[in-house]
Amino acid sequence: MRVLCATALALAAVVVPALTAQAEQPVNLGSTQIVDTVGALGGQEAEVESALNRLYNATGAQLFVVYVATFDGVAADESWATATAEQNGLGTDDVLLAVATEERIYDIFYPSDFQLDTEATREVENEFLPLLSDENWAGAALAAADGYREAIEGPGFPWGFVLGVLVVGAVVIGIVLVIGRRRASARHTAELADLTKLEQRASRALVHLDDSLTTSEQELGFAVAQFGTEASAPFVEALEAARTKVGEAFRIKQTLDDGVPETDEQARAGLLRILELCDQADDELDRQADAFDELRALEQAAPQTLVQVRADAERAAARLSAAIEALRLLEQRYSSAAVATVEDNTEQAEMLLTFVGRTASQAEGAIAAGKSGSAAIQLRTVQASVAQAGQLLDAIDSLGDRLAEATQSLDAVVADTRHDLAAAKAFQAEATSAELSAGIAAAEASLAVAESPSTLANPVARLERLTAANQELEGTFGRTRDAHTRIQNARVALDGTLATARGQIVAAGDFITTRRGGVGETARTRLAEANRRLDQAVSLAGDDPVAALAEAQQANSLAGAAISAAQSDLTSYQPVGPSRGMFTGPGVSEAVVGGIIGALIGGRGGGFGGGFGGGRSRSGCFGALGGFGGSSRSSGGSLGRSIGRSVGRSAGRSSRGRF
Incomplete structure (x- = not known):
């Protein structure tokens, strides 16, 4: 064991500097600093990630960017970004920009003691929100990262121009004060005017x-x-x-x-x-x-007005008998509820016409007696009564027309409802739905009422009920059919997507495992998340193929991101010190050798298990190697940003809206 530890310590002297030099420094939201479930960033994800790194290196602030289709899982009055930030334990310098591309909603979380106040963050938002409106998703993320960085850094101070500015400023201030006083005086004069x-x-x-x-x-x-x-x-x-x-x-x-x-x-x-x-x-x-002007005009033309109102009353009386017969026919054909609004119209019209005759005679007497003022009042009353009697009789005719139209329309709605019921029942045989079953039952009940052989019916009420039931059935059927179609399409695509995801994950795992000496944390965490998403997809496949398909697609995307991150790590992998190249031979990279050595000296509890966190290994061999990689981002270590995210958690504020 002592020999092995000695050998491992010698190897560590060579390997650890190389690993320290290449260690990545991202901050994860779950498994990554960028989450893009809708493919919004396309091939620009690496460019966005560089902008996020520039923001952190310059200011210590971290921006997380999330693109999803919709915001789900929180109440309507809650912030989706805030809930996500709290769930992931974002720290006091962490900002989360979430975008729902289909809903066209943005939601931004800021910690309560963030470096920028509300006015400053609003200015930055005004720079990138137009890009969201244009669906320039990557451009918006780049503008957000650069905007926060510039706002926090602030403009540089040109000390070389201080004296010149002070001199010129004094002159300008004097001019501005004079002009300001003149303008204020002019405004005051205008307001007084x-x-x-x-x-x-x-x-x-x-x-x-x-x-x-x-x-x-x-x-x-x-x-x-x-x-x-x-x-x-x-x-x-x-x-x-x-x-x-x-x-x-x-x-x-x-x-x-x-x-x-x-x-x-x-x-x-x-x-x-x-x-x-x-x-x-x-x-x-x-x-x-x-x-009063109208009354005076009526007073002047009282005799002529009397003749006119008597003629109007006679025409109304001539309609009365026809209206009585029309109402009798309506009452024979339709229910009492159908004709309730006009059932006493003929009686009311007859009473009014009797009143008109009596009042017209009084007006005639007043005219003969020279009481033109009284005659004008009586004639105005007669005019109003004749008009009201005519409206009562018109209402009977109008109701008859409406009931006849409703009867014709009811036949068409019955036919349409029968057709919809047949389609819904046929679909129900393939895909059971409680909501659709309820809609079918309601439509059948309304149809039974509409086709009832009752002698006295109310076609208007039947039409309203059946129309409402038919519309509800159509809506329910459409929603159920669309959901079934989505499920069927997902089932068809799921097997192929699962196979693709598995293959991508295997490829990513092989690539990372064989080059682990040069691959950092980002690639590994994305691969781990890809495996988790794949397991979730498999577990959901039977009950919710739509959700399973989404998980499988995300697993495939994450596996691809893991390969990209690993390739990026290898591109920047540069061992340092006199040991560089000492273990390599033709065709064998330092990254591969580093991985082999790491496995050799790692074991179950030793090696670098305590290395990058400063802990002690179970075997006690390499506990003293803790702390490699540092704790800050600027030093090249991988824990500085993740620690900043896991401690100092605080409440925050959100900025939400549509674009």
Whole structure:
């Protein structure tokens, strides 16, 4: 054992410097700093990763980029990015940018004590959000990384120009102060001018409305004498309401004139309220004035109006018998609920026409007695009654038309529902669905009611019920059919995708194992995650082939990423010191030799098991080798960033929206 330890220590003197030089320094979110389940980054993932590394090297801040199709797994009012950050234990300098490409939503997590405040992060977001809108996914990630880096670093300070800037600045400040005072004075003058104009408008409105009130009070007296107190009651109410508004307007004006200074904003608000009150009062008075103008016109043409309203009443009476017969036929054919809205229309119309005849005779007597004002009121009542009787009779005809149209439409909806039921039942035989079964049952029940042989029916109600059931069945059938299609397509593609993923994982494992001396942590963790995703795909294959297919595709992608990361490690693998090349021969790389030596001196508990973390091996042989690789990113070690992520966890804030 002592001989083996001595040999291993000698080998470590050669191997450890090489491993330290090539160790990668990424930070993982699960297994990687970049998660792209939708292939958004395409062939630019390496470019994005370089930008993330530049951000960390310059500022110590870490940006995690996640592209998914949709945000699932959290409540609607929760942040998907925050939940992801908390689940992965992001630290105080970690930012997570998550993008749902199908939903077109972005969600960003910032730790509560992040180096940039809300205003600064919003400025960075404004730089890359337009790129998300253009679906330039990689460009957005690059802009985010560079934007945060530039914002944290801040602009450099040109000390060479300090004195010149101070001199020029003093002159500029003087000019700006003079111009600023002039502009402020100009703005104040313009505001005062606007306020003066507003005060003039308010004063004119108050004077105009006060005069209108006086005129309206005089006209009210004439109206009461001409048409009576009852007919003038609406005018009285409008006049009282106008007086109340004018009183409030005058009180506001007095407050503005009382010698106690108000701010410009207070004065403007008071003047605008005066204008509002005056406009409302004026409109109320105008409406009542128009009504009295109509009455006066009716008074002037009372004899002619009497002849016209009697002719209209006779035409309505002539329709009454036909309407009674039409209503009787509707009641024979349809249910009472179907005709409930018009069942007493003929009785109401007959009563109104009787009233019209009596009131028209009274108006004729008033005209003969020279009481034109009373005649005008009675004639206006007659006109309204005749119009209402006509509306009652029209409603019977309209209902008959609607019931006939509903009966015709019901036949078409019945046929459509039968067709949909047949298709849904045929599909149900292949793919059982509780939701579809409920939709079929509801449609069948509504169809049974629609085709009921009942003598008295309500086709409108039947049509509404059957239409709603048919629409629900169509929606449920469509959703179920689409889901079944997705499942079937996933089953077809799953076997081939699983085989491809297995092959890619085996290839990645062989590549990494045979070159492990030069392969760092990124490739290994992605390979481990690929294996986990493959196991998950296999376990889901029977119950949820859609989810299984997604897992298999991700496993294949991760395995490919593992190979890419390993190749990148080998490209940058440069052993240092006098030992470089001492174990290599023709056709054999340092990486392969390093892997063989690592396996030789590692064993189950020794070797480098305690090396990169500074711990002690179980055999006690290589505990003293701990700490290789360092703890900071800048030194080339692999634990600096992962430690920063696992400690100092804190609450944060999120920025969400659509693009």
